[in-house]
Amino acid sequence: MIKLEHVNKTFGDHQALIDINTEFKEQQTTVIVGPSGSGKSTLLRSLNLLERPESGRYTFNDQLIDFTKPLSSKDILTLRRKTGMVFQGYNLFPHLTVVKNVMEGPVQVLKQTPAVAKKTALELLTKVGLADKAEAYPSQLSGGQQQRVAIARSLAMNPEYILLDEPTSALDPELEAGVLRVLLELAQEKDSMIIVTHNLEFARSVADKILFVEAGKILFDGTPAEFFKQPTQRIADFLAAMTFTTISDKANN
């Protein structure tokens, strides 16, 4: 279980996160939505300490982090081992083959033998449908394939939570489908996931919980049913702005 209490983060004089309080339960998929620049990526990146909030408490199972105190590198490393991260821009290691990208963490960080790590890596690549690309370099793959490798890379660390920062925003729709299919499968297997996305259809179908973030604040924290069926005015506006039908409706009126 992940718990955030009174978390604040500023960039210069811009307050990116304001008094964030929420929980992420195990075996659940949480989807974070909100307009661009709302702080949803900052919120996600704070969970594996790529961003360091200035205040608040962060509980990860039995590990407690007080953001007002300096973080020890041991705390940071343990926490990062327990969270996997998937980035919008994939960020695969271009100088390593696909299978070595997936093996890198297990071999270097978990100190697995290359043989063991390779076996797991190939299983994961099969799972994301890319076993035949094991020896290719990332530059030889499409964006969607690269993102699926990135998912396999984060799964290889056997993380307790997988964090995904707009995993399909850089992809064409037909490539997006392949990635979403993998994520759907993970959600069905009850992996613990936290996903920042603009894809509301996807949010509706996989989310156990939705967070709506705007201007650094959580404005909604609840189930998809509540989010889509009884939205507040602000959320209704957001949903309308995100959907083409309403735009064409307005055009017709």
Added chain:
Amino acid sequence: MNSIWHIIVTAIPQIALAGLKYTIPIAIVSFIIGLILAVLTALVKLSPRHGWFSILKAIAYFYVWLFRSTPLLVQLFIVYFGLPYLKIKGVFPNGIQLDPWTAGIMTFSLNTGAYCAETIRASILSIPEGQWEAAYSIGMTKPQVLRRIILPQAARVSLPPLSNSFISLVKDTSLAASITIIEMFEVSQQIAAENYQPLVMYTLVAALYAILCSILSWLQGYLEKRSSRYIKTAN
């Protein structure tokens, strides 16, 4: 004409031998030491400014500034002819006397290290932030990220400018003639003094430097190709 051919044919082995004994070893040893210095200096310059890193950073900045702001020939003269007069009671009562080899390799290493440090610093900075983040996110420590992810990619980027530095260094070793090292240029001067054919001798030694550097250019091309296997390029 015959006599000129004769001069050339007898001079080539002598100059080539000097190349094998001095020019090439000095260039290679100095470049290896210089590269190690350069990586360390680049990492210090890129390190966050806190604690005793501030002192290391100041030293790194001073070092690069000093060796890029003064002529290499003057540096050689200070180290070889100047340091013997640096007499410090208790430490160096008789000054620092270095043999030509040591003085040469030290100066060439420090000089090329200062230039290469900037090359390596820039190539590390050219690797996208996302590479650091991805490596950190799988739990790697900073030294692991550098060793496994950043430096291998930075090496590829820095290959052309580092080759520039190495080729320059090979030619700059001719300055070692001034500190009594009998390298290629010194040998050609000695022969010219005997046969009164400076035009022939200096053109000949220039040609030999050109051949040496051409081999290095070819090697650069080969290494670039090899290290770029993973990159999709327009050609």
